Amino acid sequence: MSTSSDINKLLKSYKKHNIYLDHAATTPVDPLVKKAMDPFFIDEFGNPSAFYDLGLQAQEALADARYRTAKILGCAPNEIIFTGSGTESDNLAILGVARAKGKGHIITSSIEHHAVLDSVKHLEKEGFSITILPVDKHGLIDLRVLEKEIKRETILVSVMYANNEVGTIQPIKELADVCHKKGVLFHTDACQAGGSLPINVKKLGVDLLTLNGSKIYGPKGVGCLYVKSGIRLEPIVYGGGQEMGIRSGTENVAGIIGFAKALELSQKNADKENKRLVSLRDRLIKGLTRIPKCFLNGHPIKRLPNNVNVTILDVEGEAVTLFLNELGIYASTGSACTSKSLDPSHVITALGLPYEAAHGSIRFTLGHATTAKDIDFVIEVTNKVVEILRRISPLNLDSDEIQSGRGSIHYK
Amino acid sequence: MKFKAGEVQYITNKSLMPIKIVKNDTDVSAGKNKWVYSQSVKSHFFHPENLVEDIKKFDESKYDGVGVVGSPACGDMMKLWIKVDQKNDRIKDCKWQTFGCASAIASTSILSVMVTEKGGMKIDKALKLKPQDILARLGGLPPRKVHCSVLGDKALRKAINDYFRRSKQFKRIVTEGTTVIDPDTKITDKDIEEAVLEGADNIEKLQQKLKVGIVDKSVKAKAEALMKKFIEKYYG
Numbered sequence: 103m104s105t106s107s108d109i110n111k112l113l114k115s116y117k118k119h120n121i122y123l124d125h126a127a128t129t130p131v132d133p134l135v136k137k138a139m140d141p142f143f144i145d146e147f148g149n150p151s152a153f154y155d156l157g158l159q160a161q162e163a164l165a166d167a168r169y170r171t172a173k174i175l176g177c178a179p180n181e182i183i184f185t186g187s188g189t190e191s192d193n194l195a196i197l198g199v200a201r202a203k204g205k206g207h208i209i210t211s212s213i214e215h216h217a218v219l220d221s222v223k224h225l226e227k228e229g230f231s232i233t234i235l236p237v238d239k240h241g242l243i244d245l246r247v248l249e250k251e252i253k254r255e256t257i258l259v260s261v262m263y264a265n266n267e268v269g270t271i272q273p274i275k276e277l278a279d280v281c282h283k284k285g286v287l288f289h290t291d292a293c294q295a296g297g298s299l300p301i302n303v304k305k306l307g308v309d310l311l312t313l314n315g316s317k318i319y320g321p322k323g324v325g326c327l328y329v330k331s332g333i334r335l336e337p338i339v340y341g342g343g344q345e346m347g348i349r350s351g352t353e354n355v356a357g358i359i360g361f362a363k364a365l366e367l368s369q370k371n372a373d374k375e376n377k378r379l380v381s382l383r384d385r386l387i388k389g390l391t392r393i394p395k396c397f398l399n400g401h402p403i404k405r406l407p408n409n410v411n412v413t414i415l416d417v418e419g420e421a422v423t424l425f426l427n428e429l430g431i432y433a434s435t436g437s438a439c440t441s442k443s444l445d446p447s448h449v450i451t452a453l454g455l456p457y458e459a460a461h462g463s464i465r466f467t468l469g470h471a472t473t474a475k476d477i478d479f480v481i482e483v484t485n486k487v488v489e490i491l492r493r494i495s496p497l498n499l500d501s502d503e504i505q506s507g508r509g510s511i512h513y514k
Numbered sequence: 515m516k517f518k519a520g521e522v523q524y525i526t527n528k529s530l531m532p533i534k535i536v537k538n539d540t541d542v543s544a545g546k547n548k549w550v551y552s553q554s555v556k557s558h559f560f561h562p563e564n565l566v567e568d569i570k571k572f573d574e575s576k577y578d579g580v581g582v583v584g585s586p587a588c589g590d591m592m593k594l595w596i597k598v599d600q601k602n603d604r605i606k607d608c609k610w611q612t613f614g615c616a617s618a619i620a621s622t623s624i625l626s627v628m629v630t631e632k633g634g635m636k637i638d639k640a641l642k643l644k645p646q647d648i649l650a651r652l653g654g655l656p657p658r659k660v661h662c663s664v665l666g667d668k669a670l671r672k673a674i675n676d677y678f679r680r681s682k683q684f685k686r687i688v689t690e691g692t693t694v695i696d697p698d699t700k701i702t703d704k705d706i707e708e709a710v711l712e713g714a715d716n717i718e719k720l721q722q723k724l725k726v727g728i729v730d731k732s733v734k735a736k737a738e739a740l741m742k743k744f745i746e747k748y749y750g
Contacts, residue, residue, distance in 0.1 A: 105565050113560065418589055420615035424550075424559070437589060437615070446589065457587040494565060494619060496593040496611035497586055 105493050112425075112486050119430035121476045125317070125408055125469035126266050126294060127434060131360065132319040132470075138363040139321065142356035150353050151342065160355050167362035174369050175311070175328050176302035183345045184358050185325040188293040188314030189217035190338075192260075194327055194349065195289045195310040196221040198335030199258045200230055206257035207231045211243055212452040213267075218260050218291055219448075231255070239454050240401040241270030245280055252284045259288050263295035263311075267436060267449040267465060268400030269409025271299065278307035287333065293317050297368040298376050298407050303328050313365070315357065319470070320364030324357035379407035379468050382477050386410045386466060389481030393488055395501040399450060399463060408468040411436075413450070413459045414484075415499045417491040422464055425487040431480055436463035454507040458499055551616060552653030558620035563627055566595070566609045577609070578680060581672030583665045585711065590614035592622050594669040596629070598677050604634035610669075617652075617659045624651050625666040641674055641688055643667045675700075679725055695737055698729035703740055710744040717741065 122130075142163065148156030150164045165179070172179040185191045196218060200208060210222045212234050219234075226232050233251050235243055243261060252259070259281045264271045274290055281288040289310035292301055297318035303311055310333070315324035329335060329348075341350030368375075387398055387410055395415040414422065419435025426433055436447030437460065446460030466480065551559070566572050574580065577595040584591035591614065597607035608626040612619045625648055629635040635643075648666050649655060671688060678686045684699055692702035701724050714720040717738045721727065727734030 104567055106561050106563070109560055109562075416613065418614050418618075421559075421619060424616050428560070457589070461586070461589040493568075494562065494611060495613040496569075496582070496591060497613045499586060 105490060109490055112483075112490065113428055116429055116483070118428075119476075119479065121431045121480065122471065123431065123433045123466040123468060123476075123480065126406075126465065126467035128316045128322065129297075129319045129469055130471075131321055132364060132367055134367060135320055135360045135364045139356040139360040142359060146355075148355075150355060151344065160353075163359055164353055164355055167359045170362045171326060171365060174301065174365055176304045177328055178331060180346065181328055181331050183327045183329060183348050184353060184361070185327055185345075185349055186323055186351075186354070187325045188291070188312055188317070189215075189325070190349075191312035191314065191325040191327040192217035192289075192291050193221050194335065194338055195312060195329075196258065196260055197225065197338050198348070199287060199289070199310070199333065200225050200228075201336035202334040203257045205229060205255075207233065207253050207255040209233045209235060209248065209251055209256060209259045211235045211237060211261050213237050213241055213265050213270075213449045214260070214262055215266055215291060215293070218262065222260070235261075237270075237452055240404070241265055241268050241449070241453055242401065242404070243272055243277065245273070245276055248277060249280050249284075252281070252286055256284070256286045259286055261288075261290060263290045263292040264299060264406045264409075265400065265449060266294045267447060268411045268453070269294075269405035270401045271295070271404045271406065274306050274308065278309075282307065294406060296365065298372050298379075301369070303330070309333060313361075315361040315364055318364045318368045321357045321360040324354055324361040326361060375470070376407040379472075382468055382472055382474060383407060383410055385474065386468075386477045386480065387412070389477070390414075390484060393485055395499070396488075397501065397505055399453060399455070399459075406467075408472075410466040410468070411463060413455070413463045413504075414488055415458070415462055415501055415504060416495045416497040417488055418461050419464050421491055422462075422484070422487055425491070426480075426483065429483055431483060433464055433466045436465065437461045456504060456507060459504050551620070551655065551659075554624070554651070554653040555617055555620040555655065558623040558652075559616040562619060562623040564607075564609055564623065564630065566611050569611065572609070577607070579673040579675070579677030581669040581674075581676060582708075583669045583672060584614070586613060590618045590665055592618065592665055592669050594622065594626070594666075594673050596670075596673045596677060598637065598681075599634060600681070602634075603637045605629045605637065605640055606634045615659070617655050618665065621648050621652060621655075621666045622669075624648060625670060629670065637674060637677075640670060643670060695740065696726045696730065696733045698733075699725050701726040701737065706737060706740050707744045710741055714741065715745060 146159050148160040150157060150161040168179045168182050172182050185194060208222055208225060208230055210218055222232050235247060235251060237243055261272055261277055263274055278288040287309045290308050291312045293312060293314050294317060296313045309330045311328040313326040316322040335348055337348050339350050344350050344353055390396055390412050391398055393414060396412050399411040399413055419437035423433055423435050436450045446457050447463060450460035450463050451457065578598045579596045582593045592610060592612040594610045596605050599606040608630050610622045610626055612622045628651060629640055645667055675687050679699060687700035689700050689702050692704040695701050695703055705724055709720055709723045714723055720737060720741050726737045
């Protein structure tokens with residue numbers, strides 16, 4: 103049998119499935135969320151700033167959404183600012199705090215989302231000094247390293263709650279405590295954590311916290327920033343003075359209502375859903391890591407209930423995901439081929455793995471609709487796809503060398 | 515970003531003059547029944563031609579030249595073997611293996627078809643193959659993917675140079691913008707650098723690979739020194 107005919111056989115032996123495993127990219131909107139949003143498109147479309155009935159209705163609905171969001175976060179409603187995305191909330195937190203202070207030193211980690219990393223790097227151009235903390239091989243920050251890096255001039259530390267690519271969960275409370283001991287503000291990007299992990303800001307001890315709707319079965323285009331009362335932020339958007347003067351622009355009423363509903367639902371169901379997801383997640387990890395020269399990226403235990411990220415050596419991630427796509431399995435890769443910059447994932451390389459490991463990384467993020475049957479199908483198909491692509495590949499990398507961070511070329 | 519069939523776009527590649535490519539024959543914004551690449555890329559990705567079927571049974575000695583380009587760290591690497599009809603100076607067989615994304619796999623596949631179809635491509639013509647020739651046959655690639663298919667023609671030129679070297683046609687060897695270390699075999703510093711990256715860690719292995727310093731023995735020491743420099747650079 104030739105490889106070409108084996109590919110044919112593989113593609114023809116299954117009917118096209120519809121298995122979405124990219125929930126870290128975005129989630130579908132929960133039907134209950136959509137239902138909550140529906141009235142605000144046509145009937146109750148008013149501008150919350152207007153003081154006739156239609157406007158007041160919108161204002162009331164907005165206040166209700168803010169109140170409910172605050173209740174879940176364990177803060178006061180006036181500590182909640184709604185924005186247009188998680189990215190905007192991250193930008194507002196970092197640029198806002200820094201510009202209000204005017205000068206100083208900012209610390210973040212090497213595995214942050216670009217919304218944080220690029221904001222911090224931009225501030226460097228504005229004269230701020232920055233430190234980017236390394237992480238260990240599982241993606242965790244060392245508390246002692248953070249403590250050592252905090253200087254007298256440090257004004258802000260920003261570390262993500264859970265990583266979007268490898269799912270590693272940081273000890274947020276401990277990190278915040280280290281910062282507060284030295285009188286430094288602490289922001290966390292909780293976009294990936296919002297749907298499954300505890301997000302009471304008092305218990306977490308954070309000063310600023312970013313969330314967004316599109317990762318928690320809410321609408322896209324809505325973000326939220328918790329800002330502890332008393333912290334001054336310089337706005338990044340100017341205009342009509344909405345959101346307590348911090349974020350101008352007519353409020354996305356339907357979106358904000360959807361966000362609040364989505365946050366309530368996901369937090370209410372988190373315990374039960376997490377148990378289900380962890381079991382599916384571990385089933386997938388076990389199945390995939392049985393593939394020779396395939397290993398898990400990120401922390402084995404301290405990881406998001408829905409995140410599986412593996413490196414499969416000798417094959418390239420985009421090629422694997424395109425095969426999976428052809429069979430109706432939707433997953434993503436840290437390979438350079440799918441990034442706009444043609445650089446492989448900065449997160450995988452920050453774990454100390456060489457570029458080869460990033461090019462062969464594949465992320466599956468599970469969700470409400472994922473079943474055990476889906477997982478078994480993904481394992482079966484991925485095995486076959488990898489077997490075929492390895493036949494096409496001239497590489498034969500050494501798994502131990504790669505995992506210890508040493509990349510060198512091996513040919514068959 | 516929408517590409518319409520037949521549109522022409524100019525792309526500037528660092529290592530090349532501005533090159534002209536035919537735009538993708540499909541809409542690059544993926545959707546229902548859409549694909550990120552052209553139909554031609556899709557067809558060669560899912561139905562690759564001239565693959566090395568089983569590397570364990572593959573008899574490399576039956577081939578006249580081999581070329582390797584790229585690296586696993588870059589995310590694209592291809593290895594290509596050619597068999598040459600010496601009498602007619604044509605390529606009569608071409609087999610390959612590629613590590614990389616869909617466009618890298620498809621572009622190697624289509625290149626192998628281009629050089630072997632119609633009785634095989636003349637060596638002189640094969641040496642002149644340009645990335646845009648491959649791109650045109652692929653129905654274009656998204657701009658940022660162009661570098662992948664640039665590799666194919668480089669691998670082919672290396673395989674042909676390897677053939678020239680093995681058949682002692684040293685005068686025909688084409689060198690590209692580097693310093694020639696051995697005038698007889700036209701081995702360049704770049705060749706030595708790549709041989710080191712490919713595992714040459716002593717002069718015997720280097721000579722086995724490159725035949726450097728075989729005619730003029732005085733070159734051997736120079737090549738060895740250079741090899742050591744690159745070993746220091748990459749593995750030191």
